[in-house]
Amino acid sequence: xxxxxxxxxxxxxxxxxxxxxxxxxxxxxxxxxxxxxxxxxxxxxxxxxxxxxxxxxxxxxxxxxxxxxxxxxxxxxxxxxxxxxxxxxxxxxxxxxxxxxxxxxxxxxxxxxxxxxxxxxxxxxxxxxxxxxxxxxxxxxxxxxxxxxxxxxxxxxxxxxxxxxxxxxxxxxxxxxxxxxxxxxxxxxxxxxxxxxxxxxxxxxxxx
DNA sequence: TCCCTGTATCGCGGCGCTTT
DNA sequence: AAAGCGCCGCGATACAGGGA
Numbered sequence: 001x002x003x004x005x006x007x008x009x010x011x012x013x014x015x016x017x018x019x020x021x022x023x024x025x026x027x028x029x030x031x032x033x034x035x036x037x038x039x040x041x042x043x044x045x046x047x048x049x050x051x052x053x054x055x056x057x058x059x060x061x062x063x064x065x066x067x068x069x070x071x072x073x074x075x076x077x078x079x080x081x082x083x084x085x086x087x088x089x090x091x092x093x094x095x096x097x098x099x100x101x102x103x104x105x106x107x108x109x110x111x112x113x114x115x116x117x118x119x120x121x122x123x124x125x126x127x128x129x130x131x132x133x134x135x136x137x138x139x140x141x142x143x144x145x146x147x148x149x150x151x152x153x154x155x156x157x158x159x160x161x162x163x164x165x166x167x168x169x170x171x172x173x174x175x176x177x178x179x180x181x182x183x184x185x186x187x188x189x190x191x192x193x194x195x196x197x198x199x200x201x202x203x204x205x206x207x208x
Numbered sequence: 209t210c211c212c213t214g215t216a217t218c219g220c221g222g223c224g225c226t227t228t
Numbered sequence: 229a230a231a232g233c234g235c236c237g238c239g240a241t242a243c244a245g246g247g248a
Contacts, residue, residue: 006212026238041213043240 007045009034011054015067024065076113077105080139084122084155084166106139112203116143119202122155122166129153129166131181134204140166141203153201154178160194169197 013033017025025033027042036042046065049055056066106121113119124138132153134140142155154169156178167178167188176195178188 027240028238036213039239040215040241044212 006034006036006041007049010042010045011049011067014055014065076108078108078113078119078121078141079105080121080123083125084140084164106205108141108203108205112141116145116202118144118199120144120199121205124166128180128182128185129168131183132168134166134181134201139205140201141205142199143202144199146197148197148200155198155200157196157198158188158190158194159196160190164198166201169200 010030013030014025017029017033027039027046030036030042030046031039034042046055054067108119108121119141121139121141124134124140125136127136129135134153140153148154148169150170152169153166155164155166156169156176157164165178165188167180170177170179171192172189174192176190176192178190178195180187
């Protein structure tokens with residue numbers, strides 16, 4: 001179906017918003033994002049797009065807009081390399097993530113792949129990162145980068161204990177503070193020489 | 209007349225605060 | 229802890245106006 005400039009703008013906005021935030025926009029988000037002066041205009045054009053089969057709407061729920069096909073967002077299969085602890089660290093053999101192999105895969109949007117040179121996926125076990133909206137059973141996508149900044153959520157290998165854990169990273173002098181995002185859990189503080197950061201979380205996937 | 213857009217408003221539901 | 233209340237976000241719609 002031919003789209004007006006406004007309809008194309010709305011489609012692009014919905015797609016970008018959904019990719020960036022992981023959930024679809026509201027009518028008012030679209031109104032503001034597309035510089036449209038009225039929600040009725042958004043609704044009118046959404047109806048046209050829905051009639052044309054370009055999106056689906058669930059009117060009984062908020063943010064019930066779903067694009068039926070994505071223009072830019074193909075998916076690529078990424079290996080899921082077993083569980084990573086968001087709780088008490090898991091005992092593991094010393095590992096190099098790049099050498100691991102897996103039969104299990106998840107589909108990750110291509111633009112995420114394109115933004116990072118190397119990525120892998122891990123199943124999350126535990127709830128130490130619940131305040132960062134990372135819950136037990138989620139799949140996190142890690143970028144295997146050494147460029148880590150304070151506040152990044154990282155996969156940290158504790159060398160002395162042969163344990164790997166998912167925590168928020170803070171460098172404090174010669175020590176590293178691995179901060180859980182759970183009010184009931186204490187941070188792990190280790191010498192910088194005793195911890196190896198394997199990568200940082202760049203994407204979160206959750207099934208219902 | 210039809211298509212498209214804008215203004216204003218309503219009702220629903222979630223959430224947070226206060227009170228009991 | 230539960231109930232009551234008000235606020236706010238949100239979707240929906242009635243109605244009016246402009247332009248082809």
